[in-house]
Amino acid sequence: MEKYKPAGFWIRFLANIIDGILIYIIGAIIAILINDERFFSSPGNEANTWYSSPSEDISNLIYVVVFIIVFTASKYKGSPGKLACRIQVLNVEMTQISMLKSIGRFFAYFLSALPLGIGFLMAGWNEEKKGLHDIICSTRVVYRI
Template sequence: MDAYKPAGFWIRFLATVIDSVLIAVLAAIIAVISNDPTYFNNSGYGGENSVSENISGFVYSVVFIIIFTASRYMGSPGKLACRIQVMNTDMTKISMLKSIGRYFAYILSALPLLIGFMMAGWNEEKKALHDIICSTRVVYRKKGN
């Protein structure tokens, strides 16, 4: 089996930034289609999320993070754009149940101060806390995949 190169903190951070931009675009599209007045009147600083932001966050989380990660794509659109993928530690595709568990393990990675995410930059295997909890790896895609 050919070795996969682990994806470190910064490439994973870039994938998250791309996903965040896509969530914002999806929220704007939903707001325009639904004529969501709270989306257009919200300054975005300290206010509550609009219905469009909540819907887009939920849809993106379920479809593009959980389902895509367990599918043949093996990652969110941000991970696809960065040419990285999520795999089991034995380098096989993860299951839907593991993808859901990994998504909820993000909460533990976020507490406290996002240190669980930063762990991907500190350890040799480039694993974040949620990867350790769920026995997953984030690695660069092979050429042609």
């Protein structure tokens, strides 16, 4: 069996930054196509800032469904940001995860975010470089071989 090196906090953080940039570009393209001026306005410029623009809603849905859930459970084993950083999400048996596990992993992100993102930071200080969501779902984020 091949030996995989666990991916730590900072490389995973970089992958999320790349995903964020890509999803912003997708949102901007959608905003241009549907003439959504609110997407490009500064926060606080409008009387009611509680509501997101339609382009933001669409790009957030694309991010969750496609980038986080579908890409992770596909043959790519990770989002475009993870692909760019040469890391992947696997089961503890080092095999591709299922769609159901990918969905569960997404919902476990909410637990990792509470309180103060400590569940994500755990990937920086435990030996196996696992975040709380990885522990809950029995997954690993490792470098590609």
